[in-house]
Amino acid sequence: MIVGKQKPIAEIKEIISPYKKVLVLGCGTCVKTCFAGGEDEVATLSSALRLSCKKEGKDIYIEELTVERQCEDEFIREAAIAISKNSAVLSLACGAGVQAIARRFGDVPVLPGVNTTFIGVLEKQGLFTEECLGCGDCKLAAFGGICPVTRCAKKLQNGPCGGSQNGICEVNPDTECAWQQIITRLGNLGQLDNLKKYNPPKDWRPSHAGGPRKLVREDHFI
């Protein structure tokens, strides 16, 4: 899923400050799961904003709404009436959701309330970890299902570097060395020979290095 984190309230207040009527728009999919922008977070944030503005004597109207997914037009449409009644939208979706709203509603300012951080998993309750950079050319088969592009701080294709000690990455003591994990896992799988193979320079064209990407599925054109 896409993992995001709600922006600090001071920053949110700053970016909504030019507007008197704001729709706080949640998204019921990824950002709901990571507690950044689902229905509950919309309610909590809206109350906090109302309270804070009232204390400061600022006049603001805040409306709340959450749609199933802000990245799909079908669900965005449900927000049309609420959006038309407000002067700006504070979207608690990921960056894709914010932009999808902006694309659909050309004359309404759409503001981000969440910092989109990574594609990851819920490792355990309350802990989300980054697992995929979306490089567009998945080589997980060679690395025992552990991604060095995402999980090695130097993106080493032929790691580990000299800074791996006791299974920990030198860059951050809270990060496990991806290459140590790759070696352990390949050992368990009986595929240690993979380590002897030279992995050539990565072709970054399918990644973001080639500019914004598109997926075309003509078989689904209507």
Place this chain on the structure above:
Amino acid sequence: MKSESLSNLQSILDKGDFAVTSECGPPRGADPEIIRKKGELLKGYVDAVNVTDNQTAIVRMSSIAACAHLVQLGLEPVMQMVTRDRNRIALQSDILGAYSLGIKNILCLSGDHQTFGSQPDAMNVFDIDSMNLVNMVKNMKTEGKDMSGFDLKSPPKMFIGAAANPFADPFEYRIIRLAKKIDAGADFIQTQCVYNMDRFKEWMRLAREEGLTEKTHILAGVTPLKSERMAKYMASKVAGMDVPESLIKRMGDVPKEKAAEEGIRICVETIAGLREIKGVHGIHIMAIEWEEKVGPIVEAAGLSPRPQAA
């Protein structure tokens, strides 16, 4: 390769002589005198001088420029090059430029992560890794081609080095990675500083067993300790460094004013031990901001005068 194009370091190693290299960190400024002064201290005591490439991710005079200053002094540099700051296009271009300036040795590294440096807010590159860099420089040399397959006019023929850390984990895999670097094109290897001789000997034994010491020249790294504090710092704060407790104690057991002397003594003893190990073809002395001690260490170790290159 024609002997006239060989680097001094390569011809010494090819002859079977025991090589001595050292290190020189460029200044955090644009004054060439600083690098020249450091160079003068090393002249005559070493076969080549490594010039670091923005080590610890702190902005310094570029390795290429500092190398060029050393070439002008008549010293032979080993240009360190990291993949942290440049993509493959810039790396290849800088290698062509470096060779045109008379730089004939390169040490291919991934580089210290930028979060350790003075500008942790920087973006890194890591387009390719150090293994890929070794292979790129090798293909320039043996195939005469750049990474696109283009036939280069006057391709650079660098003597190619890579780093190895016998003390990092996982230990068994370190030999596999060394073999990969040699297959990728590493003519010589400079190791992390050796303090734990037992572990280094074990690593060398594994390297010999795999026939790797026949395929590359291993130069063992040494760094003289200045104080007990430095020993403790190296042991606890520097990733991939193995300083045995007995050495820290030995540094602490002498009076403070004698500690530097003791550190040098340890270093000379370590060199003597390293020379006994089959497959060690040289030493790499990393006297950090202590270049003036390199000469005395080389002399005390009985490695002076240096052989003349062919």
